[in-house]
Amino acid sequence: MDFRKEIEFNGSLEDVFALFCDTNFRERVAADAGAESWEIDLAPTGDDGVIATMITKRNASELPAAARKIIGKQLTINQVETWTSPVGGTLEVTIPGAPGHIKGTVALAEREGLTVQTVTADIKVRVPLIGKQFEKLIGQILGNILKLQGRIANEDLAD
Numbered sequence: 001m002d003f004r005k006e007i008e009f010n011g012s013l014e015d016v017f018a019l020f021c022d023t024n025f026r027e028r029v030a031a032d033a034g035a036e037s038w039e040i041d042l043a044p045t046g047d048d049g050v051i052a053t054m055i056t057k058r059n060a061s062e063l064p065a066a067a068r069k070i071i072g073k074q075l076t077i078n079q080v081e082t083w084t085s086p087v088g089g090t091l092e093v094t095i096p097g098a099p100g101h102i103k104g105t106v107a108l109a110e111r112e113g114l115t116v117q118t119v120t121a122d123i124k125v126r127v128p129l130i131g132k133q134f135e136k137l138i139g140q141i142l143g144n145i146l147k148l149q150g151r152i153a154n155e156d157l158a159d
Contacts, residue, residue: 001123001135003104005143007150009115011157013108016115017086019153021050029149030056049089052081066130067137071097081106091121093142100125100134102142119146 009016019025023040030038035056043051060068060075076096083089086108093102104121121142125134 001132001139003102003119003121003123003139003142005119005146007117007119007146009117009150009157010154011115013086013110013115015157016108016117016153017083019156020052020081020083025152025156026052026054028152029145030054032148032152033145034058045084047084048086049082049084052079052083054079064133064137067134070099070127071095091119098125099127100131100138102138117146117150 021042021044023042026040026042027038030040033056035058037057039053039055041051041053043053045051055076055078057074057076060071060073063071063075077093078096079091079093081089081091083106088105088107091102091104091106100123102121102123104119107118107120109116109118119142123135123138123142125131125138127134
């Protein structure tokens with residue numbers, strides 16, 4: 001399934017990218033998204049980039065029963081953003097035990113006094129008969145997390 005989402009930030013590209021490189025910011029997004037535990041690793045690459053690895057765990061009880069049969073009682077999400085520069089990079093999300101992935105790109109650009117994050121990805125779930133339903137569910141979850149990230153970032157940028 002093709003996924004594309006744009007989030008607007010009320011700050012400069014440099015300020016938005018600095019937030020994406022801030023452990024406290026990433027932890028607040030994880031907590032507000034309902035994660036019960038998380039591990040955040042932000043590793044500068046030495047060329048103005050960063051590899052942001054987030055592993056979050058949460059109760060899977062709010063997921064449909066068919067999804068819980070595949071992933072179990074706990075939903076673990078492994079997300080890696082490899083920012084090759086402050087303006088873009090790649091995104092990869094996996095769920096251990098689930099037959100699928102999200103792979104795509106992340107980009108930041110200044111537009112009309114705002115910074116816009118564009119996430120473009122391919123969501124694949126290889127489960128006969130219900131894979132497309134899971135892809136749609138995962139797309140909704142990813143979209144909600146991106147909106148939440150935008151809200152928290154804009155609160156920080158307003159301070």
